[in-house]
Amino acid sequence: MHPKTVARHAALQALVSMERDGAMLSGALGAALRSVAVPDSTRAFARELVSGSLRHLSWIDWTLEPLLKTSLDKLDAPVRAALRLAVYERAWLHIPASAVANEYAGLMRVARLSSATGFVNAVARRLPSEPRVLPDNWPESRKIAVEFSHPLWLVERWLARFGSDECAALCRANNQIAPLSLRVNTLRVEREAALTLLQARDLKARSGELSPDAILIEEAGAPDDWPEWKAGQIIAQDEAAQLVSLLAAPAPGSVVIDCAAAPGGKTTHLAQLMGDEGLIIACDAAPGRVKLVIDNARRLGLSSIAARAGDLRALASALPQADCVLLDAPCSGTGTLRRRPDAKHRKTPEQLAELVDLQRELLASAALLVKPGGALVYATCSLEPEENEEQMLEFLRENGMWKIAADFGLLPAETIAQVATPAGFIQTLPHRHGCDGMFAAKLTRQF
DSSP: OOOHHHHHHHHHHHHHHHHHHHOOOHHHHHHHHHHOOOHHHHHHHHHHHHHHHHHHHHHHHHGGGOOSSSGGSSSSSHHHHHHHHHHIIIIISSHHHHHHHHHHHHHHHHHHOOHHHHHHHHHHHHHSSOOOOOOTTSSSSHHHHHOOOOHHHHHHHHHHHHOOOHHHHHHHHOOOOSEEEEOTTTOOOOOOHHHHHHHTTTTTTOSSSTTTEEEEEEOOOOOOOOTTHHOOEEEEEOOHHHHHHHHHEEEOOOEEEEETTOOOHHHHHHHHTTOOOOOEEESSSSSSHHHHHHHHHTTTOOOOOEEEOOOOHHHHHSSEEOOOOOEEEOOTTTTTTTTTTTGTTTOHHHHHHHHHHHHHHHHHHHHHEEEEEEEEEESSOOOOOTTTTHHHHHHHHHHTTEEOSSSTOOHHHHHHHHOOOTSEEEEEOOOHHHHOOHHHHHHHEEO
């Protein structure tokens, strides 16, 4: 089997796994790459097929619609996945129709669906070389939802909040391939030195613009076999997420509690900013994910981190009061859709309402852990006001001992000018700042 055919097989298998088993993109694709033994030379192609078809899923389905005599959702999952991948290759990668048809018809035999071979071949040969044109008479919300493959309910929210042009710009940014974002472990190497090492190996590396610890790399593969990674000099972390720890800015020797710490990006950044002096108690509800925190801390050479497994609401009574408490709350994740193209198709308004209630409970537990004079930092990777500003303002109304911090910690002045909100919080947006969407607030306890 040709290496690209093997990659297509893995992409097909990953999409089917995600649909049938509810698997996440990274897990489904990783399992598929191993299962069909995709060679290193075409692994990037497999990733592009899966992520690309998910980024443009609504438009792909709209393009397929007139070519089918039955609805797409009535087809077998492998057939549906094959046609979606075929549309992506034909209309976005501009692969000839005959090649696309031969490849995906052949994969039906591999998937033990020989009866679908002729059907897939016939449909694929009729695929257009460009995505199907959207009707002019559609409402703006539907146009944006289909063109950029976002849930209609979310587009309607963003249209009301941002207006047509900015809503489209946000959805467009979510469909772009995000660069690899790294944080330099400045306890082991300065950013400029790390940048020089990466560039010397012909990586398209540049300094981040918001975080003084960030390096961004275009067209990069997984970094975990790089010498800088093995030496504990770098860790993968979006530039927006790095701003949270810089806002918290715990002093060396502090006691810090990270309430939802896995996989450890913010935890290890806090330790780095503290010079690895003091104590960070890293908690996470999933025991298996606690190991990720420990592994990252060990690789980065950090000794100030102690990990605890358990739900914060149950753990709180057994934890000490701290100088700084960070709650990176479970959220809708609407700020991270460019890195998780599968996630946008899972979002519902009902999930948003449930998460707001959970955040409120976790926030109440986290607040109890802060010493008088200490700081509480609340963060989400959401763009939704209910999870962010409104959550904070309600907490402040109900808790008179708290106020918004007067400073932005270690954030550079030029960053503050870009991301600070009028209320004194910070918010990044993918289409404005070129990073994930992230919200963070720093509150101080008065007594």
